[in-house]
Amino acid sequence: MLNILKPGFFTTVQDSGRFGYxxxxxxxxxxxxxxAASKLNAILENDENSAVLEITMTGPTLEFKEETYIALGGAEMMATLNNIRILNxxxxxxxxxxxxxxxxxxxxxxxxxxxxxxxxxAPxxxxxxxxxxxxxRNSIKTLVSLPYVPFKDFDPKISEIKVDSGLDSMTLExxxxxxxxxxxxxxLGKLFSMEFSVAKENNRMAYQLNETIDxxxxxxxxxxTLPGTVQLTPSGKLIILMKDGQTTGGYPRILQLSDSSIAILAQKKSGDYISFMLK
Known part of the structure; x- marks a missing residue:
């Protein structure tokens, strides 16, 4: 079990997704x-659909009740293990x-x-x-602990990898x-020449952008609609649906983000800038 000492701002359990519904x-x-999640499961030699913790903006404090092996990735949040800094x-x-x-x-x-x-x-x-x-639940705030299978012996084929995380990238294909x-x-001219900043209205459902076009x-x-669908409203606002976004919508679907672009956008917070590049 993993004891939740502090839950962080918004920490959830996520795997590759819920399909067919x-x-x-x-x-x-x-x-x-x-x-990021796929790289972590790969170096731990997990199934690609293995569930991970997704930690947003402010991280938790967690106590391990059984031996295991872990790996961290995605955003850099100055993580420590027993007060010693550890790396992604x-x-x-x-x-x-x-x-x-x-x-x-x-x-x-x-x-x-x-x-x-x-x-x-539980699935x-x-x-x-x-x-x-x-x-x-929609986060771990009300949980006391999370279950995992203890591992005492594991000899990873690769114990560390260098990853081009794309955390600094602002171009969305x-x-x-x-x-x-x-x-x-x-x-079209505005859509592909402007830089757009992430609005304060951003979460797992959708990202809104501050700047508008016609x-x-x-x-x-x-x-x-799909995760990564870009909708254009009558007022010219752009709304990008994310992983928890609705499955249908009534606004024109003018663009569709690639999987890599969804990952890049997921690492942006309010005020960060992005631009679009047509593939």
């Missing part, structure tokens, strides 16, 4: 920065009573903690990803969305 309005959910993308052995604590956010916005064989919270609809009301062809030359008031039926 979008027709019933259930979002995919899953890790926001899939690139490196395997560490932890013993009973060891305490992992997160400090000041340095770079990025979301950090990840993986344990050998993943966290073993719901085939996924351990937190998403209320599908799951009982995008594809044409279904309504891309409705954009005017003026709208609006789009075309009439359309409510249509399917």
């Amino acid at each position: 979008r027709d019933m309005g259930v979002p995919v959910s899953g890790v926001m920065d899939a690139y 993308y490196k395997v560490y052995k932890v013993k009973k009573g060891d305490v992992l604590a997160y400090g000041k956010l340095e770079v990025g916005f979301r950090a990840y903690l993986a344990v050998k064989d993943g966290f073993k919270t 719901v609809l085939g996924s351990r990803s937190f998403y209320a009301p599908v799951t009982e 995008v594809y044409r969305g279904p309504e891309f062809g409705e954009l005017t030359d003026r709208q 609006g789009c008031d075309m009439s359309m039926l409510t249509s399917a």
Whole structure:
């Protein structure tokens, strides 16, 4: 078990996502920065769908009640193990009573903690990803502990990797969305020449951007959306749906972020800048 001494701002259990239920309005959910999480599961030799902790902005303080092996990744949050600084993308052995604590956010916005064989919270609809009301909780704030399988002996093939995390990147590669062809030359010019800053309205559901382009008031039926869908409102505001975003929407879907771009955007906080590059 992992004891939750302090939960942090918004810490959740996430795996690769909940698939096959979008027709019933259930979002995919899953890790926001899939690139970081996949690297951690890889160096721990976990299944790629193993559940990790996703830690947003302010990290938790955690006590391990059984031996295991861990790896950290994503944002840099000055993590310490028993008050000794530890590094991202490196395997560490932890013993009973060891305490992992997160400090000041340095770079990025979301950090990840993986344990050998993943966290073993109860799956719901085939996924351990937190998403209320599908799951009982939306974060670990009300939890006392998280289950994992103890590991006393593990000899990793690779104990440390160098990762191009993309934490400093601001360019989002995008594809044409279904309504891309409705954009005017003026709208296209602004869309691909401007830098946009992340608004304070940003979370696992969607990121809004502060700057606007000319609006789009075309009439359309409510249509399917995906994580990474960029919607354009009549006022010209851009809304980028993320992993917990709704499964349908009525605004024009002008762009679609690539998987790598979703990971990059997941590491941006209010006031950070991004730009779009068409693939």
